[in-house]
Structure formats: structure tokens, C-alpha cells
Amino acid sequence: MAEKRPIWTKSFINISISTFFIFVVFYALLTFMPLYVLNDLGGTVTEGGVAVSIFLLSAIIMRFFAGMILEKFGKKKILMIALFLFAVSTAFYVFVGSFTVLLLLRFFQGIWFSLVTTVAGAIAADIIPPERRGEGLGYYGIAMNLAVIVGPFIALTLQQYISARIIFIVLAGIMIIGFFCALAVKVEKEPVSKNDKHKMTINDFLEKKSIPIATVGFFISFAYASILTFISVYTESLGLIKAASFFFVVYAIAMLLVRPITGRLFDTIGPSVVIIPSIIIFGAGLISLSFADSSWMLLASGGLVGLGYGTLLPSFQTIAIRAADKHRSGYATGTFFALYDSGIAVGSVSLGIIAGIVGYSNLYLMLGIFVILIVFYYMWMMSKKHASSH
Known part of the structure; x- marks a missing residue:
């Protein structure tokens, strides 16, 4: 061995x-x-x-x-x-x-x-x-x-x-x-490109092989924007602003506890055994957040979000880089984060408008269901990739 x-x-x-x-x-x-x-x-x-x-x-x-x-x-x-x-x-x-x-x-x-x-x-x-x-x-x-x-x-x-x-x-x-x-x-040491006269193509801006998993990252970060942007406003409306300061602490602890295990599972068994449960747990965290009416429920939601979302970002990034040739790791990373950042930006604006109509509690409930449905998109994408490789 x-x-x-x-x-x-x-x-x-x-x-x-x-x-x-x-x-x-x-x-x-x-x-x-x-x-x-x-x-x-x-x-x-x-x-x-x-x-x-x-x-x-x-x-x-x-x-x-x-x-x-x-x-x-x-x-x-x-x-x-x-x-x-x-x-x-x-x-x-x-x-x-x-x-x-x-x-x-x-x-x-x-x-x-x-x-x-x-x-x-x-x-x-x-x-x-x-x-x-x-x-x-x-x-x-x-x-x-x-x-x-x-x-x-x-x-x-x-x-x-x-x-x-x-x-x-x-x-x-x-x-x-x-x-x-x-x-x-x-x-x-890597070869540095010297050809300045080649015709510009889409490959100069994106890594096409990384786009499928990057789109999954877009949908997940779109939902996560609700945490980054509105968690303080939401918890203040619930009268739980003091507990909110510990939300990300619990999030980080939960993430740190599972990260070594999920990383090894990803490499030894495969990405889906990590990603599918993580998406579901992240969705469950958003749904539980919508029903939070006490400090312990808020912190429990933070733990679920940490277990789920905290595992997804590095997992998606790994798949994006693996999909590309080694010399194009920069393109793969750039493509993934372009869509990931876009999800946060679009989510921060559009979810604020939606929250103004339905309220923050209903927003988190809707997003939780939306995230769980992403599992089916991920499974379809992976099955399509598996079929094309054969």
C-alpha cells in the first residue's frame, strides 16, 4: 500500500x-x-x-x-x-x-x-x-x-x-x-503563455467543464445570501439579536467537527455521498430557521447550516478543479467563483425584495425547500456527466 x-x-x-x-x-x-x-x-x-x-x-x-x-x-x-x-x-x-x-x-x-x-x-x-x-x-x-x-x-x-x-x-x-x-x-514552475496573437474564445474566460458544478454552486450561494445578508435583521425582529452573535460560532464548530470526516469520504467513496446529505442538511437548517422562536432553535439552525453548507463549498470547488486539465486549475477556480459570487450578489438583491413581500420567516421556509430540490438537479447533472464519460 x-x-x-x-x-x-x-x-x-x-x-x-x-x-x-x-x-x-x-x-x-x-x-x-x-x-x-x-x-x-x-x-x-x-x-x-x-x-x-x-x-x-x-x-x-x-x-x-x-x-x-x-x-x-x-x-x-x-x-x-x-x-x-x-x-x-x-x-x-x-x-x-x-x-x-x-x-x-x-x-x-x-x-x-x-x-x-x-x-x-x-x-x-x-x-x-x-x-x-x-x-x-x-x-x-x-x-x-x-x-x-x-x-x-x-x-x-x-x-x-x-x-x-x-x-x-x-x-x-x-x-x-x-x-x-x-x-x-x-x-x-509552469509554462507561461507567450502566444498573444491567438483568436480569443470562450475558453479564455471560462472552463466549460467546470460550469455544471458551478451552476449548482450558484443556486446554493443564492440561498446562502439570505444568511449573510438578513440573519441580523431577522433575529432582531424575533428579539434574538444577542443569540445571533453566536449563530456563526455554532456554525463554525459544527463545520470543524465534520470537515476531516467529509473530506476523507469525498476522496475514498466519492463526492455524492458527501454532497447529497449536505444539501439536505443545509435545506433543513434553513427550514428550522424559519420556525425559530427561541435561542436554542436559532443556534440549532446554525449548527445544521454549518454541517451542510460548510461542507458544500470546498466539495464543489474540488469537483470544478477535477473536471479541468491540471494546467487550467486557474480557469476552473475562476469559473466556479464567478458563478458562486454571482449567486450571492443576485440573492442579496432579489431575496430582499421577496422578504419585503412574504416576510423573513416565509423566505427561509421557501429557500429551505428550494435547496432540498437542488439535490435532484445535482443528481441529474452527475448522471449526465457519468453517461457522457462512458
């Missing part, structure tokens, strides 16, 4: 830590931006939403060019440039004096966030032994999931004691640490 090649190499640890810091800053800014617009720039709630949306817009647009850029210039070079400019743009918030300047900076920063997260995910996938990719990307995904808790915690805690400018300096300092971690990442 062949000895298992290790996942936890120096490069894997450093790319994971660097990714953690990137997402800590991303979620801290996501949480703090509406407050900053209201309190420091004298803006409105709507303008706070626009400041969040314009960042996502530039990030989504850039996803479609990321694979081509990585192939042309090389992953390590783009990792360092994008990390540096993401850190610099974080520091530039200190000099923002108007809402217009803020929007320009948010758009600029979204470009580098998109590039750095695409290249970091592609490098992580390349570093992990192919036979352990499901398990390895599961561990890598923990960096993003933990940042959901740490980022908002830092932003909401610091804003009680220090000015917005000092908060931006602290976040820029966090990114500098992430930059130095990335310096220690060793990337396998």
Missing part, C-alpha cells in the same frame, strides 16, 4: 494562513462598510448597500479574466502582485473623503480581491496531492469559513473603541502579514 503524501506542507500552511487573512479583511470591511458610510461619510443605508455591491461587481467581472491572466503571467507572480495591491487599497481607505472616492476604491479593491482569491485557490489545489484533493481543499476551506466569524468580530469590536481610520490601518497591517506568508509559498 502506497504511503499517503502529506497535505500539511509548509506551502499549504502558508497559503491557507494568507487566505485566512484575506477573508478576515474582506468580511471585516463587508460588515463595517455600511456603518462607515452612515457614521463617517454621512450617507444613507442605500449608499451603504451600494458600497458593498460595487466591490462584488468588480470581483465578479474580474473572475472571467482571472484564468487567462494566471496562464499568461504565472500564479506566484500574480499572487504577490494581487496581495500587495489588495493590502495597499485597504490602507487607502484612510484617505477617503467622499462617497464617490469610496466607490472608486471599492471597485478597484474588488479587482484584486477577485484575482488573489482565484490564484490562492488554484495554488492550494496544485499543492495538495491529487488523490487527497477533497480532504485538502476541505481543510483549506476552513480558512474562509473561520474568517466569517473573525472578520466581523474584529470590525464590530474595534469600532466601539477606535476611529474608522485606525481600523483601516489595523486591517492593512493584517494584510501585510498575509503578504509575508505568501512569500513562503512554493509554486511548481
Whole structure:
């Protein structure tokens, strides 16, 4: 029996830590931006939403060019440039004096966030032994999931004691640490594309083989947008705002408990044995959230969402990368996250309109049923893929 090649190499640890810091800053800014617009720039709630949306817009647009850029210039070079400019743009918030300047900076920063997260995910996938990719990307995904808790915690805690400018300096300092971690990442030398005269095709923007699983990711992230965007408003309406601060803590604990097991099952038995139960559990979490009337029900819902959704993102990413040729891991990562980010963006806007009509409780019930029905779409997609491979 062949000895298992290790996942936890120096490069894997450093790319994971660097990714953690990137997402800590991303979620801290996501949480703090509406407050900053209201309190420091004298803006409105709507303008706070626009400041969040314009960042996502530039990030989504850039996803479609990321694979081509990585192939042309090389992953390590783009990792360092994008990390540096993401850190610099974080520091530039200190000099923002108007809402217009803020929007320009948010758009600029979204470009580098998109590039750095695409290249970091592609490098992580390349570093992990192919036979352990499901398990390895599961561990890598923990960096993003933990940042959901740490980022908002830092932003909401610091804003009680220090000015917005000092908060931006602290976040820029966090990114500098992430930059130095990335310096220690060793990337396998790869051929860099020199052909500038070839005719542009869809393959320069997307990895077609990764689109089917990316569409599943779109539907799941569309539903998850309801958690990211409305959980605080919903819990406040229920009088459970204090318990809401522990929602993502329970979510993270549940995710951490199952991640090592689900990663190994993914690699040894296959993706469906992990993905189908996870989709159902995520749907059940949304349905239980719709009936939450006490702190324990709210936290139980957080646990179910963590067990379900927390497993799905790295699983989908692994399938997207496996579907592509090795040299196109950047395209596969970019394609997956383009659709995933689009799901969050579309969900954040459209679900707010729906919630205004049916109420948050009914919204979560409808989304829970919708998520469970995604199982049938996933099964149809996998059976189609299996049939085409034969």
C-alpha cells in the first residue's frame, strides 16, 4: 500500500494562513462598510448597500479574466502582485473623503480581491496531492469559513473603541502579514503563455467543464445570501439579536467537527455521498430557521447550516478543479467563483425584495425547500456527466 503524501506542507500552511487573512479583511470591511458610510461619510443605508455591491461587481467581472491572466503571467507572480495591491487599497481607505472616492476604491479593491482569491485557490489545489484533493481543499476551506466569524468580530469590536481610520490601518497591517506568508509559498514552475496573437474564445474566460458544478454552486450561494445578508435583521425582529452573535460560532464548530470526516469520504467513496446529505442538511437548517422562536432553535439552525453548507463549498470547488486539465486549475477556480459570487450578489438583491413581500420567516421556509430540490438537479447533472464519460 502506497504511503499517503502529506497535505500539511509548509506551502499549504502558508497559503491557507494568507487566505485566512484575506477573508478576515474582506468580511471585516463587508460588515463595517455600511456603518462607515452612515457614521463617517454621512450617507444613507442605500449608499451603504451600494458600497458593498460595487466591490462584488468588480470581483465578479474580474473572475472571467482571472484564468487567462494566471496562464499568461504565472500564479506566484500574480499572487504577490494581487496581495500587495489588495493590502495597499485597504490602507487607502484612510484617505477617503467622499462617497464617490469610496466607490472608486471599492471597485478597484474588488479587482484584486477577485484575482488573489482565484490564484490562492488554484495554488492550494496544485499543492495538495491529487488523490487527497477533497480532504485538502476541505481543510483549506476552513480558512474562509473561520474568517466569517473573525472578520466581523474584529470590525464590530474595534469600532466601539477606535476611529474608522485606525481600523483601516489595523486591517492593512493584517494584510501585510498575509503578504509575508505568501512569500513562503512554493509554486511548481509552469509554462507561461507567450502566444498573444491567438483568436480569443470562450475558453479564455471560462472552463466549460467546470460550469455544471458551478451552476449548482450558484443556486446554493443564492440561498446562502439570505444568511449573510438578513440573519441580523431577522433575529432582531424575533428579539434574538444577542443569540445571533453566536449563530456563526455554532456554525463554525459544527463545520470543524465534520470537515476531516467529509473530506476523507469525498476522496475514498466519492463526492455524492458527501454532497447529497449536505444539501439536505443545509435545506433543513434553513427550514428550522424559519420556525425559530427561541435561542436554542436559532443556534440549532446554525449548527445544521454549518454541517451542510460548510461542507458544500470546498466539495464543489474540488469537483470544478477535477473536471479541468491540471494546467487550467486557474480557469476552473475562476469559473466556479464567478458563478458562486454571482449567486450571492443576485440573492442579496432579489431575496430582499421577496422578504419585503412574504416576510423573513416565509423566505427561509421557501429557500429551505428550494435547496432540498437542488439535490435532484445535482443528481441529474452527475448522471449526465457519468453517461457522457462512458
